[in-house]
Amino acid sequence: MAVSPMVLYPTDALQNANIRAVSSPLKNASSAQASSNGTPAATVVPNAAAAVQSTSLDIAEQLNEDEKRKYVKGKKLGEGTYANVYLGHLRNDPSQLVAIKKIKVQKEYTEGMAPDAVREIKHLQELSHPNIITLHTVFSSKDQNLNLVLEYLPLGDLEMLIRDEKGVHYGAADMKAWIGMLTRAVWFCHENFVLHRDIKPNNLLIAADGEVKLADFGLARSFSDPYKPMTSNVITRWYRPPELLYGVKHYSGAVDIWSVGCVIAELVMRAPFMPGNTELEQINLICLRLGTPTEENWPGVTKLKEYTTGDTVTPVPTKTQYQQWGFGALGNEGVDLLMKTLRLDPKKRITAREMLDHEYWSTDPKPTRLKDLPRKAGGEEKLGADLKRPPGMVDEGRGNKVARKLDFGAAN
Secondary structure, three states: OOOOOOOOOOOOOOHHHOOOOOOOOOOOOOOOOEOOOOOEOOOOOOOHHHHHHHHHHHHHHHHHHHHHHOEEEEEEEEEOOOEEEEEEEEOOEEEEEEEEEEEOOOOOOOOOOOHHHHHHHHHHHHOOOOOEOOEEEEEEOOOOOEEEEEEOOOOOEHHHHHHOOOOOOOOHHHHHHHHHHHHHHHHHHHHOOEEOOOOOHHHEEEOOOOOEEEOOOOOOEEOOOOOOOOOOOOOOHHHOOHHHHOOOOOOOOHHHHHHHHHHHHHHHHOOOOOOOOOHHHHHHHHHHHHOOOOOOOOOOHHHOOOOOOOOOOOOOOOHHHHHHOOHHHHHHHHHHHHHHHOOOOHHHOOOHHHHHOOHHHHOOOOOOOHHHOOOOOOHHHHHHHHHHOOOOOOOOOHHHHOOOOOOHHHHO
16 A cells, blocks of 8 residues: 555754744834833833834844845846845855745835735745745845745756656656645645645746645635635636636635646646636636536536636536546546546535545555656756746746647547
8 A cells, every 4th residue: 555645744954954934023012111010101201112113123123134144145046027036045054055035126015015925925934844835034135125035946846847748757656746745735735724826837846855845825815714705816727717717706725626636637648738828718628628517517606607608518527538538647546536626516626635535545556756756957947937926927828839639529
C-alpha cells in the first residue's frame, strides 16, 4: 500500500536561523498614562501624547530596520509593474537563500496597501505547511514599498515542466506525487477556512528538493462567514468552475477542487484542459467536455442569475470516455478521482479531505520520491517571473496559441 499523501507537520528551511515574521511593524503603543491606582490619568501633560507617539514610531522603525538588516538583497530575478523580485540571503549565513518580493506602491491605493498584498501577507502568516510557500518576514523600504521575504524556490513551477514536452518526460508515478502535494496544500487551506481562489500550474512553485509549494495568495479569503457575499470574479478563467461563471455569491472549497481537477487534466494532456478566450467560451467548453448543466445533474442551476448553455445538450461523460480521451494514464482509480473533482454540481464535488482518503493513493504505481522527480533548468528566472506578476492574471491571448490535443467530440 502506498504511503498516505497527508503531511501534518511543516518544515522551515530557515527554522534554525531564528527568523520570526513581524505581524505589524507599525503597531503603536498605548498613549494613555496610568495613575498610581492603575486607572488612566484624567489630565494630560503638554506634549506628552506627541512624545509617546514619537517613541512608538521610533520603536516601530527600529523593529522594521532590524528585520531589514537580517537580509542582503542580491541580483534582480524579475521586474514588473506590480513588483520586483530579488535573490537574497541571510546576512549571517549566505548559504540560506531567500526571494525578496518588493511590492511597488500602487497609485490607486494612496491611503494604504493594495488589498491583494494584504491578503497575501495575512494568509501566509497564518498558514504553515510543507506544500505552501513560506513567508519568513515583512519589512518596508524608505520609499514605502513593502518587501515580502519568501522561501527561495529555484526549480521554477509546474507549468514549466508541463510545457517542456521535449525536455521533460514524466509518467503516472510523477503525476501522483505532484497531485498528492497539491491536494495536501489545498486540504490544509480548507482545514483553516481559507479559499485560495487561483490554483493553476504557475502558482505551484518547486523547491530545491522537488517539493511543490502552493503560492500567490493574493486572491485568497476566509470562508468562515457563510452569510457574507463573495465575489464570483476570481480564479483564472481556464481553472474557474461553472458556479462562478454563473455568478454565485456564496460558495465553498469546491471552487478550489475544480481548479485542482483542471490541473490534473493539464498534467496528463500537457496543455490547458479548457482554455476559453472569454467567459462565454469557457462555459461552452465546460458544456462540451463535461456535460451541459441541467436540473437533472445540478438541481437549481437554471435559477442562477447568469445561467446559460450552448445550443445543444451534451451528456456528462462516462469513465470510459475519460479513458478514451487519454486520462487512462492516471489508472482506473485516478480517472475516478479526476471525475469527482470535475463534477458540475459543487455540492457533489469531492472535498480535499475525501481526495486524501481516495483509493487512488493505495494503487500502483507509488508516488515518485522527491529526489527522483523530473526537474528543469532555468527555474530561477521562472521564479522571478511568477512572483513579480499581480495575482490572478492570465495572458488573455494565450488561448489561441494552445493546441486542442483531444477531440472530445469524437468520443461522445
